[in-house]
Amino acid sequence: xxxxxxxxxxxxxxxxxxxxxxxxxxxxxxxxxxxxxxxxxxxxxxxxxxxxxxxxxxxxxxxxxxxxxxxxxxxxxxxxxxxxxxxxxxxxxxxxxxxxxxxxxxxxxxxxxxxxxxxxxxxxxxxxxxxxxxxxxxxxxxxxxxxxxxxxxxxxxxxxxxxxxxxxxxxxxxxxxxxxxxxxxxxxxxxxxxxxxxxxxxxxxxxxxxxxxxxxxxxxxxxxxxxxxxxxxxxxxxxxxxxxxxxxxxxxxxxxxxxxxxxxxxxxxxxxxxxxxxxxxxxxxxxxxxxxxxxxxxxxxxxxxxxxxxxxxxxxxxxxxxxxxxxxxxxxxxxxxxxxxxxxxxxxxxxxxxxxxxxxxxxxxxxxxxxxxxxxxxxxxxxxxxxxxxxxxxxxxxxxxxxxxxxxxxxxxxxxxxxxxxxxxxxxxxxxxxxxxxxxxxxxxxxxxxxxxxxxxxxxxxxxxxxxxxxxxxxxxxxxxxxx
Amino acid sequence: xxxxxxxxxxxxxxxxxxxxxxxxxxxxxxxxxxxxxxxxxxxxxxxxxxxxxxxxxxxxxxxxxxxxxxxxxxxxxxxxxxxxxxxxxxxxxxxxxxxxxxxxxxxxxxxxxxxxxxxxxxxxxxxxxxxxxxxxxxxxxxxxxxxxxxxxxxxxxxxxxxxxxxxxxxxxxxxxxxxxxxxxxxxxxxxxxxxxxxxxxxxxxxxxxxxxxxxxxxxxxxxxxxxxxxxxxxxxxxxxxxxxxxxxxxxxxxxxxxxxxxxxxxxxxxxxxxxxxxxxxxxxxxxxxxxxxxxxxxxxxxxxxxxxxxxxxxxxxxxxxxxxxxxxxxxxxxxxxxxxxxxxxxxxxxxxxxxxxxxxxxxxxxxxxxxxxxxxxxxxxxxxxxxxxxxxxxxxxxxxxxxxxxxxxxxxxxxxxxxxxxxxxxxxxxxxxxxxxxxxxxxxxxxxxxxxxxxxxxxxxxxxxxxxxxxxxxxxxxxxxxxxxx
Numbered sequence: 001x002x003x004x005x006x007x008x009x010x011x012x013x014x015x016x017x018x019x020x021x022x023x024x025x026x027x028x029x030x031x032x033x034x035x036x037x038x039x040x041x042x043x044x045x046x047x048x049x050x051x052x053x054x055x056x057x058x059x060x061x062x063x064x065x066x067x068x069x070x071x072x073x074x075x076x077x078x079x080x081x082x083x084x085x086x087x088x089x090x091x092x093x094x095x096x097x098x099x100x101x102x103x104x105x106x107x108x109x110x111x112x113x114x115x116x117x118x119x120x121x122x123x124x125x126x127x128x129x130x131x132x133x134x135x136x137x138x139x140x141x142x143x144x145x146x147x148x149x150x151x152x153x154x155x156x157x158x159x160x161x162x163x164x165x166x167x168x169x170x171x172x173x174x175x176x177x178x179x180x181x182x183x184x185x186x187x188x189x190x191x192x193x194x195x196x197x198x199x200x201x202x203x204x205x206x207x208x209x210x211x212x213x214x215x216x217x218x219x220x221x222x223x224x225x226x227x228x229x230x231x232x233x234x235x236x237x238x239x240x241x242x243x244x245x246x247x248x249x250x251x252x253x254x255x256x257x258x259x260x261x262x263x264x265x266x267x268x269x270x271x272x273x274x275x276x277x278x279x280x281x282x283x284x285x286x287x288x289x290x291x292x293x294x295x296x297x298x299x300x301x302x303x304x305x306x307x308x309x310x311x312x313x314x315x316x317x318x319x320x321x322x323x324x325x326x327x328x329x330x331x332x333x334x335x336x337x338x339x340x341x342x343x344x345x346x347x348x349x350x351x352x353x354x355x356x357x358x359x360x361x362x363x364x365x366x367x368x369x370x371x372x373x374x375x376x377x378x379x380x381x382x383x384x385x386x387x388x389x390x391x392x393x394x395x396x397x398x399x400x401x402x403x404x405x406x407x408x409x410x411x412x413x414x415x416x417x418x419x420x421x422x423x424x425x426x427x428x429x430x431x432x433x434x435x436x437x438x439x440x441x442x443x444x445x446x447x448x449x450x451x452x453x454x455x456x457x458x459x460x461x462x463x464x465x466x467x468x469x470x471x472x473x474x475x476x477x478x479x480x481x482x483x484x
Numbered sequence: 485x486x487x488x489x490x491x492x493x494x495x496x497x498x499x500x501x502x503x504x505x506x507x508x509x510x511x512x513x514x515x516x517x518x519x520x521x522x523x524x525x526x527x528x529x530x531x532x533x534x535x536x537x538x539x540x541x542x543x544x545x546x547x548x549x550x551x552x553x554x555x556x557x558x559x560x561x562x563x564x565x566x567x568x569x570x571x572x573x574x575x576x577x578x579x580x581x582x583x584x585x586x587x588x589x590x591x592x593x594x595x596x597x598x599x600x601x602x603x604x605x606x607x608x609x610x611x612x613x614x615x616x617x618x619x620x621x622x623x624x625x626x627x628x629x630x631x632x633x634x635x636x637x638x639x640x641x642x643x644x645x646x647x648x649x650x651x652x653x654x655x656x657x658x659x660x661x662x663x664x665x666x667x668x669x670x671x672x673x674x675x676x677x678x679x680x681x682x683x684x685x686x687x688x689x690x691x692x693x694x695x696x697x698x699x700x701x702x703x704x705x706x707x708x709x710x711x712x713x714x715x716x717x718x719x720x721x722x723x724x725x726x727x728x729x730x731x732x733x734x735x736x737x738x739x740x741x742x743x744x745x746x747x748x749x750x751x752x753x754x755x756x757x758x759x760x761x762x763x764x765x766x767x768x769x770x771x772x773x774x775x776x777x778x779x780x781x782x783x784x785x786x787x788x789x790x791x792x793x794x795x796x797x798x799x800x801x802x803x804x805x806x807x808x809x810x811x812x813x814x815x816x817x818x819x820x821x822x823x824x825x826x827x828x829x830x831x832x833x834x835x836x837x838x839x840x841x842x843x844x845x846x847x848x849x850x851x852x853x854x855x856x857x858x859x860x861x862x863x864x865x866x867x868x869x870x871x872x873x874x875x876x877x878x879x880x881x882x883x884x885x886x887x888x889x890x891x892x893x894x895x896x897x898x899x900x901x902x903x904x905x906x907x908x909x910x911x912x913x914x915x916x917x918x919x920x921x922x923x924x925x926x927x928x929x930x931x932x933x934x935x936x937x938x939x940x941x942x943x944x945x946x947x948x949x950x951x952x953x954x955x956x957x958x959x960x961x962x963x964x965x966x967x968x969x970x
Binding site for chain 2: 039042043044046047048049050051078080084087088089140142269271273276277279
């Protein structure tokens, strides 16, 4: 039987507010345990939550970016359950009236086709603290620094049909929230976390199969691996004549498998009801319009513009718009050198390669966009050749000069275009290589083109790479052909 | 000295006829002498009170002239007080000392008020007799065999017995007005949102409201002046101008339209209480007010709706008492579930457990629509009843409670206890203000007249109450106990 995979994602995005969603405590990552938890975060008796307006603005920005409905009124509800790192015994969330209504995200697949994934809704909620099970000799430590950190939970429709689509969706969300600057999107620090709903059904069947929810899927790679495992597990179960159970499963990246956490029967009854300590959030149209006008250009728009205005390929446009920092870097390089295609090649080639090699982000790059743009300009105006350009790039990367021109000057990499000088070097090479010259002359005319490479190499070597390769080629051919 | 009203004491301080230290020491002695019998205080903060009194005297010498400076006060043990135990009448919080002050406490401190101590109350403000306190019941100074009412029973008894000129309580379903009525004092529940709830331990967040309890409406006006107002730390507090509540006290009542809700004079009302209330209404007529009957048709749904909404909120509000971070924690828990179960079982009393169970049940999947949602719909109807009535009349009047104070231990059945709040509870559901003023006696037990106004009509209620107190002397009566312990 042919099976179809159906996937929906719940993505928790930690919003980059300075303070928590209902208190003034800091949200910075990595502080001493419980040093960033105030009376409100600790759930002390008598204290009350006050909604952080910045969190509201960020949620609305996200909604606008995914073309979602922004309801005029949204309401906070309490989700009641006992857990040691949940100080109040309830999580303040939005169950019935979320701040962001239905929307849509564009994702780009490997073959550069574009697909639309619907957003069911997105709601604001507070994060819980952390339970620390190690180092406490049979006890559990509680760190409430994270308690009350604002989260935007983005719930998709079950619109994805493969692990790759799910990963592409997650990347698209990542790219939107980082473009908006509403989250640092750092998955390693938990700023973006993902629960995956997976089911399978025979191809052609309209009803969905029974789904499993996989928790703790916290990297792009894990999303693919968790889904791959889960799909196989479910198909095997059904083909063996058994049934998929609706349950919550935990992804274990060490073993590359999912394990049952709790079944539907064991599920909590969260007893949601409107939080009486918080007023409904009422957003007037002027406020929403104001946020809409202030939205930056978003990935999908950039991708489109890179193709239509700059003439980039779909692939290049996709890669270069994937993150706001990448897109901004590329556009500055392009503005400095004046050529989008050259800029695209350099940013994706030499520059990205160097970043990856040293595991650096664009913000950490030792070379800035202006330097790279000027370097490309020097190639384009033939001040240096391509080989020298790589050397200049490396020098700038290693901080051996402030600008391309400075490095070119210091290293004497300026391209030699003086015909006389090149001819002199050619004559020398020809004189030093009688055997190769003889071979050249004896060869079939169609093979000579290839054989000329040896001479070019020798001349370039003699010029320490500075000779103009086109000129070298042309002059060599003339001189060698003269010997026939 | 303890016969005087807060307003009179303030005048005496102002004229330097006595110092705040003398005044404070006097009340501390009164507490020392009488409270072994009454049990109206959970904590008495002698040292702090005297320190505050000295500071108030010094401030006055430097020119601080505000009315409350140097006046001793008592706080229901539900207001968080930095450095002083806040138990909420519960074993659960017997060890709890808040690292912050409630906004009300902060405002009183700034005004120079002196905290004599924290008063007894029904556990987590759940009760109508003060018998649900972990610290034992409070006795009614008018009759030591009777309850003082609840849940702010300690505050009411302490004021009535002259152990403090005034006190603060909270009112979720009648917890200021009913004990004020039982103890023959004046107690005001302001409009929901008028006074910040920050730092007041929550029972039912959409109903809880703090207010003053004192000898007279005039005293209450001065106290409300200090505590009312918007608070950035309480999103449900209302940003609306706070008038000077003392200013309008003497406005004449001619032309005042009084409504008597027929539902407040029906079955279950003690005929002697009814008689006293109708006499009081006659006093108003003599002051130029007109009286008519009105109807609040959904009144009989108020108690059922309240006992869905309040326990639902309470079940969630009280989840934080889990033995993990503060409060009672059981010995040697075996595991997490054992820690939760025993800490909560040992820390909470029966009435609190009962309401947590009711609330947990009504919020459960499959019951939510039938209970919680329905109750919220009823709540809107009840509110509408009041708003409709206030189209025709200025204020509503009736009894604060169907009976006078009942005997300690008399009400064993929780539902008969719940019915005590039949005239007060709808007011909280509607969010409107209400005041109880002394209006006579049945035997030696006081009767309270309840006056209700529309949202934010506190100034009018205080004016209407004050005028009654200018024409009558019920509020000047003192229990024999106060004299015996003088």
